[in-house]
Structure formats: C-alpha cells, structure tokens
Amino acid sequence: MSLLTILATGGCAGQQSVLDPAGRDAEVLATLFWWMLGGAVVLWILMNGILFYVSRAKEREFSRRTAELFIIGGGIVFPTVVLAVLLSYALSEMPRQRDLGSGLTVRVVGESWWWRVEYLPDGWDTPIVSANELRLPTGSRSEIKLAANGVIHSLWIPALGGKTDMIPGRETRMSLEPETPGDYRGQCTEFCGESHALMAFGAVVMEPEAFADWLDKQAQEAAPPTGTESIRGREVFAAEGCGGCHTVRGTPADGLVGPDLTHLADRRTLAAGVLPMTEAAMIDWLRDPEAIKPGVHMPAYGHLDDADLSALATYLLGLT
Numbered sequence: 626m627s628l629l630t631i632l633a634t635g636g637c638a639g640q641q642s643v644l645d646p647a648g649r650d651a652e653v654l655a656t657l658f659w660w661m662l663g664g665a666v667v668l669w670i671l672m673n674g675i676l677f678y679v680s681r682a683k684e685r686e687f688s689r690r691t692a693e694l695f696i697i698g699g700g701i702v703f704p705t706v707v708l709a710v711l712l713s714y715a716l717s718e719m720p721r722q723r724d725l726g727s728g729l730t731v732r733v734v735g736e737s738w739w740w741r742v743e744y745l746p747d748g749w750d751t752p753i754v755s756a757n758e759l760r761l762p763t764g765s766r767s768e769i770k771l772a773a774n775g776v777i778h779s780l781w782i783p784a785l786g787g788k789t790d791m792i793p794g795r796e797t798r799m800s801l802e803p804e805t806p807g808d809y810r811g812q813c814t815e816f817c818g819e820s821h822a823l824m825a826f827g828a829v830v831m832e833p834e835a836f837a838d839w840l841d842k843q844a845q846e847a848a849p850p851t852g853t854e855s856i857r858g859r860e861v862f863a864a865e866g867c868g869g870c871h872t873v874r875g876t877p878a879d880g881l882v883g884p885d886l887t888h889l890a891d892r893r894t895l896a897a898g899v900l901p902m903t904e905a906a907m908i909d910w911l912r913d914p915e916a917i918k919p920g921v922h923m924p925a926y927g928h929l930d931d932a933d934l935s936a937l938a939t940y941l942l943g944l945t
Contacts, residue, residue: 640810643783647809647830649766649802650786653718660714664707675699726768726800733759733771735778735791735813738820738918739884739897744840753844754872756884757897758827759811761785762836766802779815782828788814803830808893819920825898846875847887847944858940861933865926873944883923889944896921907938 638645646652675695732752734741742759743752759782761767771780773791781788782801789799813824831839850856859876862868868878874887892902896918900906911934914923926934 640808641783641812645784647803647805647807648785649721649804650800651784652804653721654787657715657718661711664711668704668707671699671703724766724800726766728765729762729767731759731761731767731769733769733780733791735771735773735780735817735824737775737818737922738813738824738920740780740824740826741884744843746840749844753840754885755843755888755892757894758829758892760829760831760836760839761801761803762831762833763803763806764833766800769799769801771797771799776817777815778813778817778824780811781814782809782811784809785828785830790815806830806832806835810898812898820918823897823899823918825894827893827898829893843888843891847873849875850940850943852939854936854939855943856940857933858936858938858943861929861937862940865929865937870923886941886944890942891945902942904935904938904942907941908934911937 643651644655644658646655679695730745732743732745734743740757740759742755742757744755745752769780771789771791772795773793775793777793778791779788780791780799785803786799786801789797791797807830809828809830811826811828813821815821817824850859862873862878868876868880870880870882872879872881872885872887874885878886890902894900895902895906896910896914899918900910910917911925911929912927913925914921915925926937929937
C-alpha cells in the first residue's frame with residue numbers, strides 16, 4: 626500500500642470520523658457523501674475531458690452546432706441530471722433523519738463550556754443527571770432534546786449522526802440510532818466563546834442490558850468515601866464550598882451551577898473531553914482550571930497545599 630493511500634484512508638476512521646459510521650444516521654450521511662463525491666468525480670472527468678478534447682485532441686474549428694452541443698449538453702444538461710439525482714437521493718433520506726425517538730429520551734444542555742446531560746427513562750419521576758458524556762443503547766432510536774444557556778452551541782457526534790444547533794430559550798431535537806457498541810467522541814460545532822474548541826464530550830454506545838445496568842447505577846447516590854485520604858478529601862470538598870456549585874447526591878452538596886459529580890469517576894474524561902480521568906490530570910485541573918480551559922467559571926484551588934489537593938483528587942476519583 627502506498628504512503629498516499631495510507632494517508633488518504635487514515636483520516637476516514639476513528640472515534641470522530643463521519644466516514645466510519647457506528648449508527649443508522651451516520652451511515653446515511655456517509656453514503657450520501659460517497660454518492661456526492663462520485664457525482665463530483667463524474668462531473669470533473671466530463672468537464673476536463675471536454676476541455677482536453679476541444680483544446681488538445683481535436684485542434685480544429687468546430688461548427689456552431691457542435692459547440693452548442695458541448696456547451697448545452699456537457700455544461701447544462703449533464704450537470705443538471707447528476708445534481709437532480711443527488712438532490713432526490715438526499716431529500717428521500719431526510720425524513721428518516723428526523724424520525725421521532727422510540728426508546729430512551731435524553732436532555733442535553735450546552736453550558737459554558739461543558740454539557741449537562743439528563744436521562745429520562747420511562748417510568749422514572751426525576752431525571753438521572755450526569756455531565757460531559759452521553760451514553761446510548763443499541764437497538765432503538767433515542768430521542769435527544771437540546772437546549773443551551775447563554776449562547777448558541779451545536780451538538781455533533783460524527784460517528785453516530787448529524788449535528789443540531791442548541792439555542793437559548795428554545796428546545797431543539799435530534800434522534801440517533803446507534804448500532805455498534807464502542808467509545809466515540811462528540812464536539813460543539815458552533816463557536817460559543819473562549820473554550821469552544823475545548824468543549825468536547827465522550828459518547829459511549831452500549832448493549833441494552835449493559836446500558837440498563839449502568840443507568841441503574843447512575844440513579845444511585847454516591848458511595849461514601851473509604852480510606853483516610855478519601856475521607857480527608859471529602860472534608861476539603863466541604864470546607865472549600867465545592868457543594869455550592871456541584872451536586873453529589875447523598876451528601877449536602879446540592880449546587881446546580883456546575884456539573885453533577887455524583888458518579889464523576891465513571892466518566893472516561895475530565896473537563897468535557899479535555900483531560901484523561903487520572904489523578905495527575907485531576908490535580909492539574911483543580912490547581913489551575915483557567916490554564917487548561919480559558920474562560921472557565923470554576924475557581925482555582927492553587928492555594929491548597931499538595932496534600933490537600935491530592936486528598937481532594939482522591940475523593941473525587943472515588944465517586945464511581
């Protein structure tokens with residue numbers, strides 16, 4: 626395989642590739658892309674073929690009738706037919722892209738610069754709140770309700786489907802039908818401020834049984850800390866007033882300003898897809914979040930000594 630082929634195909638796969646679909650909606654969009662690319666290639670070959678023919682292959686004067694045939698047939702009729710076919714195909718797929726979800730309902734709110742995620746399964750009186758990660762089951766079409774606070778955002782998971790804007794004061798919607806379990810990546814695709822490029826999130830597709838078990842666990846309160854270091858971290862958490870912004874269900878912390886931390890350590894990433902969920906990353910985030918995500922509203926805790934920072938990180942990483 627040539628280097629050019631490797632470079633050309635390497636960008637078509639991965640967690641955030643629209644050409645490596647893992648859901649019904651993404652498959653439609655990828656197929657549409659290949660059809661459009663094919664149509665563009667046909668038009669390119671035709672136009673360049675005509676240009677080569679009239680300028681190199683047949684260096685002679687053409688009759689008016691022949692010239693009109695080239696202009697009208699090659700420049701108008703053929704492109705119109707190709708584009709009409711592509712447009713008809715695209716329009717025929719649009720209704721399925723707007724299908725109503727028949728399974729799980731999820732509400733996602735774009736914040737600055739993170740994602741509030743609320744699961745609304747049938748039969749539950751209150752939503753199951755999470756943040757910065759969207760999990761969906763295979764085998765059904767999930768309904769996703771979208772909103773935003775402050776500024777416009779846009780939610781896009783390329784491997785699962787198209788993008789939809791999130792507008793303050795208005796609820797928009799999309800639906801997704803994942804087919805392949807795995808870890809994928811989403812991103813805000815509407816410029817929303819200083820840390821727009823750092824507003825990502827994990828998207829995890831699970832088998833229905835595994836998803837149901839995970840959702841049941843998410844509905845539970847936070848497990849109490851065990852071990853001296855973790856207990857000390859909980860004390861630091863309370864003393865620093867972290868509960869004024871964050872919720873940890875089962876504790877006095879009930880703040881709604883920032884992400885719900887009840888099961889923080891179950892998420893694959895930290896700070897909305899920016900950092901890995903590790904102790905070193907957690908300490909760096911707590912010490913100076915502004916250095917990692919400019920404009921973030923979370924205060925820095927660099928005034929804490931290393932022991933307290935480590936204890937706080939241990940407590941947070943125990944919230945599973």
